[in-house]
Amino acid sequence: MHKKIFTTTIFLFTIFFVSAQDDMDASNENNSNQISNENRVGIQRVKDSIYIIKGRGGNIGISVGKDGIFMIDDKFEETSISVMERIRSVSDKPIELLVNTHHHGDHIGANSYMSGFGTIIFSHDNARRRMAAPYTKPARDAHRKKLDSILKGFGDKISSDETRKDAYRQAEEMIGSAEDMINIPEGSLPVVTFSKNLNFYYNDEKIMLIHLPNSHTDGDVMVYFTKSNVLHTGDAFVKGNYPFIDSENRGSLDGYIRGLTKIMGLVNNDTKIIPGHGDVATKADVKYTLSMLQFLEGKIKYHIVDNKSVEEVLAMSELTKEYDDKGFGEGFITTESFIRTLYSESAKKLGK
Numbered sequence: 001m002h003k004k005i006f007t008t009t010i011f012l013f014t015i016f017f018v019s020a021q022d023d024m025d026a027s028n029e030n031n032s033n034q035i036s037n038e039n040r041v042g043i044q045r046v047k048d049s050i051y052i053i054k055g056r057g058g059n060i061g062i063s064v065g066k067d068g069i070f071m072i073d074d075k076f077e078e079t080s081i082s083v084m085e086r087i088r089s090v091s092d093k094p095i096e097l098l099v100n101t102h103h104h105g106d107h108i109g110a111n112s113y114m115s116g117f118g119t120i121i122f123s124h125d126n127a128r129r130r131m132a133a134p135y136t137k138p139a140r141d142a143h144r145k146k147l148d149s150i151l152k153g154f155g156d157k158i159s160s161d162e163t164r165k166d167a168y169r170q171a172e173e174m175i176g177s178a179e180d181m182i183n184i185p186e187g188s189l190p191v192v193t194f195s196k197n198l199n200f201y202y203n204d205e206k207i208m209l210i211h212l213p214n215s216h217t218d219g220d221v222m223v224y225f226t227k228s229n230v231l232h233t234g235d236a237f238v239k240g241n242y243p244f245i246d247s248e249n250r251g252s253l254d255g256y257i258r259g260l261t262k263i264m265g266l267v268n269n270d271t272k273i274i275p276g277h278g279d280v281a282t283k284a285d286v287k288y289t290l291s292m293l294q295f296l297e298g299k300i301k302y303h304i305v306d307n308k309s310v311e312e313v314l315a316m317s318e319l320t321k322e323y324d325d326k327g328f329g330e331g332f333i334t335t336e337s338f339i340r341t342l343y344s345e346s347a348k349k350l351g352k
Contacts, residue, residue: 039079043086046280047272048228049203053086054279055079058107061232061274062087063225065203068096071119072223072232072274076109083110095119097202099209100190101234101276102220103130103249108188115187122198123190124211127219130249135184146175212236212262214255216276217246222259224266231267232274236260239278239285241331242323242338243293245345253297253345260290277331292323293342300339301346310343 041055053060057075060083069091075083087095100108100123108131111121123131150171158164200207205227212220216235223232235244236259245251263286267273273281296319303313313319320328320335329335 039076039082041075041079041082041086043089044280046274047230050225050228050230050272051090052274052280053083055082056106057109058101058104058235058276059232059274059278061223061230062090062095063203063205063207063228064091064093065205067203068093070200070202070207071095071098071114073101073107073234074098074110074114076106077113078109080110080113097122097200099123099221099223100127100131101223101232101236102217103127104217104235104246107234107276111189112185112187120192121187121190122192122194122209124219124221125193125195126250127217127221128190128193130217130219131189132182132184136182147171150174210262210266212255212259214250214252215259216244216251216256218250220251220259222263222266228272229268229270230272230274231263233263233276235276237263237273237275237281237286237289238331239273239275239281239289240327241277242328242333242335243289244333245341247341247345253293253342254349257290257293257297260286260293264290292328296320296339296342297346300342301350304343304347304350304352310340313343314339 039056041053041057041060043051043053046052046061049064051062051064053062053075055075056079058073060075061072063070069087071087074080095114095117096119098111098114098119098121100111100121102108103123103126115121147168150167154163154167158167194209194211196211198209200209205225208224208226209221210224212222220234220236222234222236225231236256237243243256245253245256263273264283267283267286269283271283273283273286275281275285299319300313303316314336317324320339323329324335329338333341
């Protein structure tokens with residue numbers, strides 16, 4: 001009797017375990033599919049042999065031709081396999097050249113992955129410097145602390161600038177330079193940078209890289225395919241959302257407006273525009289965003305002069321109603337965040 005009970009118990013436990021394991025496997029598979037779906041991207045032909053790759057992260061642009069593949073931005077590391085699948089669906093040519101339009105992770109996160117295929121990465125000087133900053137600053141801070149600790153040990157022996165230099169040299173011989181302590185992932189940084197503009201002659205196109213100073217950041221570039229009349233703006237223009245003006249990285253409202261004005265002067269009504277985020281756009285879309293910024297800046301300046309606080313301006317929902325109704329505040333930058341940025345920038349200009 002006891003043996004039967006024991007056998008039945010084992011049998012029921014086995015059924016429960018297998019069932020639970022199946023549920024766990026199904027759950028893991030669902031989670032895996034969810035993650036996979038989140039990182040899935042799509043490709044769309046823009047014009048001639050130029051394509052946009054959309055999906056999670058910033059929009060990628062690629063030019064496919066006899067020379068190879070010219071690529072603009074590369075989204076996140078975790079989307080890289082899906083991106084590569086989309087590229088290989090249109091061409092098996094080598095991806096020789098890659099331009100980073102600025103330093104934000106949703107546009108440069110797969111740099112190391114792309115470098116592994118021998119791709120040469122380009123960016124503006126400031127963009128590369130900002131990509132390196134998360135690695136260089138902690139290393140230099142740690143290096144400084146180690147140096148200070150060693151120099152304290154010299155005590156009274158440091159009595160002049162000459163003895164301090166000698167002590168510093170001895171300390172650095174012991175611990176190495178700050179650069180020795182920097183640990184940057186291989187291939188993650190551009191290997192070619194430029195200070196203003198740069199031209200490529202590739203796939204029968206003159207491709208112009210044009211710096212937009214202090215726009216979205218201080219390292220933004222737009223990429224113009226002169227023959228195809230296609231422009232990739234990076235985040236110096238986004239379609240259908242409020243733009244992110246990254247003041248911590250020297251982006252500014254004035255710079256963003258100047259950048260949009262420069263775009264307007266370069267394109268015509270036939271130009272296909274790949275924005276940093278959003279669908280393929282036209283000159284009219286850029287004009288609308290530019291008009292929106294100028295309109296809101298003017299209104300907010302008026303209220304600042306009238307001594308209205310930022311909270312009072314935020315309460316004026318009619319200011320942004322036209323744009324909110326179009327879904328502008330549903331992206332990365334909310335209406336509140338955008339108004340706070342415009343208020344802060346306008347107040348600084350007015351000396352408030």
